Amino acid sequence: xxxxxxxxxxxxxxxxxxxxEDDLHALCDATNAAILDGGGFGWLAPPxxxxxxxxxxxxxxxxxxxxxxxxxxxxxxGSAQLVRPPRNNEAQAMSATxxxxxxxxxxxxxxxxxxxxxxxxxxxxxxGYQIINLDVRETQTDAVRLFRSSxxxxxxxxxxxxxxxxxxVRGLFFTKRLQDDERIVPAHPQAASTPIPAAGHAPVTGHxxxxxxxxxxxxxxxxxxxxGEMDNAxxxxxxxxxxxxxxxxxxxxxxxxxxLNGAFAGRSANxxxxxxxxxxxxxxxxxxxxxxxxxxxxxWLNAGISRVIxxxxxxxxxxxxxxxxxxxxxxxxAGIDARSGQVATEGWAETSEMKAVELGQRMQDVGVAAVIFxxxxxxxxxxxIDIEQTADMANALxxxxxxxxxxGNLDHLAALRAATAxxxxxxxxxxxxxxxxxxxxxxxxxxxxx
Numbered sequence: 001x002x003x004x005x006x007x008x009x010x011x012x013x014x015x016x017x018x019x020x021e022d023d024l025h026a027l028c029d030a031t032n033a034a035i036l037d038g039g040g041f042g043w044l045a046p047p048x049x050x051x052x053x054x055x056x057x058x059x060x061x062x063x064x065x066x067x068x069x070x071x072x073x074x075x076x077x078g079s080a081q082l083v084r085p086p087r088n089n090e091a092q093a094m095s096a097t098x099x100x101x102x103x104x105x106x107x108x109x110x111x112x113x114x115x116x117x118x119x120x121x122x123x124x125x126x127x128g129y130q131i132i133n134l135d136v137r138e139t140q141t142d143a144v145r146l147f148r149s150s151x152x153x154x155x156x157x158x159x160x161x162x163x164x165x166x167x168x169v170r171g172l173f174f175t176k177r178l179q180d181d182e183r184i185v186p187a188h189p190q191a192a193s194t195p196i197p198a199a200g201h202a203p204v205t206g207h208x209x210x211x212x213x214x215x216x217x218x219x220x221x222x223x224x225x226x227x228g229e230m231d232n233a234x235x236x237x238x239x240x241x242x243x244x245x246x247x248x249x250x251x252x253x254x255x256x257x258x259x260l261n262g263a264f265a266g267r268s269a270n271x272x273x274x275x276x277x278x279x280x281x282x283x284x285x286x287x288x289x290x291x292x293x294x295x296x297x298x299x300w301l302n303a304g305i306s307r308v309i310x311x312x313x314x315x316x317x318x319x320x321x322x323x324x325x326x327x328x329x330x331x332x333x334a335g336i337d338a339r340s341g342q343v344a345t346e347g348w349a350e351t352s353e354m355k356a357v358e359l360g361q362r363m364q365d366v367g368v369a370a371v372i373f374x375x376x377x378x379x380x381x382x383x384x385i386d387i388e389q390t391a392d393m394a395n396a397l398x399x400x401x402x403x404x405x406x407x408g409n410l411d412h413l414a415a416l417r418a419a420t421a422x423x424x425x426x427x428x429x430x431x432x433x434x435x436x437x438x439x440x441x442x443x444x445x446x447x448x449x450x
Contacts, residue, residue: 027076039387086398131177155173207424220273250443258261278303297332299367315343315359325414332367336359336373370402382409385415403426
């Protein structure tokens with residue numbers, strides 16, 4: 001079949017952290033076309049549309065994956081994914097992997113592939129990665145030509161890489177150095193780092209972090225507590241739905257919602273406010289507070305919540321958490337709140353004898369997708385995150401850790417981002433009072449964490 005030359009149009013490449021329905025449909029169309037053309041994706045035949053949509057929605061929820069898209073006249077016509085190494089692979093923490101790189105056949109010939117590749121490299125470089133790796137079928141000649149011309153080094157060939165069209169094809173392995181110099185990450189923050197000459201821009205400064213703006217609900221309003229004390233609350237908004245829109249419009253890719261009354265009562269208590277947030281949210285929402293049984297967990301997940309946070313129940317009924325993880329894989333997060341390293345429960349009103357890191361390890365074993373760690377003695381105090389405890393938690397686990405409690409200025413965020421060089425398991429940070437008070441500009445915060 002003769003392929004028509006594409007019509008020249010406006011081209012653009014970008015990283016995406018959320019996706020509207022029109023973009024999702026266009027992405028699936030481009031992926032289908034690439035699969036049928038024989039390259040750029042793992043599927044050999046296009047799966048049902050529902051399966052593909054579910055896959056891409058899932059990719060956006062995985063902290064270790066960054067998705068990039070190429071646009072022609074504002075329509076998505078290709079994509080790529082940048083994958084971070086597993087949390088327990090410290091030896092290769094300086095490397096990232098490029099996967100699922102493709103441009104739909106109807107949009108080729110306009111430089112979109114090179115534009116998309118440059119965007120991925122730029123992001124990887126800004127995140128501190130020194131090496132980018134990839135592998136590709138030998139039969140994907142256009143992609144191979146692009147990688148070679150972009151400075152990727154072909155270092156190896158796999159003779160039995162893939163099966164397609166009834167035959168075995170070889171695979172080519174490529175690598176590219178992104179930085180001009182490397183650093184040895186010191187074992188202790190106070191130790192001096194030693195530069196190492198290398199052939200390839202900036203030292204490792206940690207990876208990007210997701211900012212989760214906090215919407216804490218008390219009596220239907222948005223509040224912030226000091227040290228978790230319900231009698232020490234400041235009301236910031238009486239319209240949770242409008243507050244959700246404000247954070248999203250400012251550029252946030254997630255919302256963090258806590259039903260404070262529910263945390264103390266043991267059941268959802270701000271239902272109307274939560275429903276208003278869901279109705280106004282175009283990004284994923286994670287919800288905690290008062291979720292103590294499978295019925296309430298399932299109710300909110302079916303109502304539009306992306307992830308639920310289980311706190312006190314993690315200590316008192318770990319088997320329920322295990323069952324929730326089995327029923328709702330990837331959608332259960334453990335909220336571990338600590339006072340001086342000891343787990344606090346019942347809306348922070350009680351302190352247990354269990355160490356926070358021990359609970360984190362137990363929750364990892366039962367299957368939670370991530371851990372939110374809060375040192376409540378700092379929560380709402382604007383004095384800075386307890387980075388040492390957060391890093392200890394992240395380094396003890398192989399699942400992502402989200403930091404919470406105490407952010408008061410941009411320096412606190414920069415310090416947390418820098419700490420990811422030693423603790424790559426830190427995935428994001430929850431910020432509340434400092435945003436509401438105007439001590440932190442949200443746009444600046446996103447820039448510092450990016």
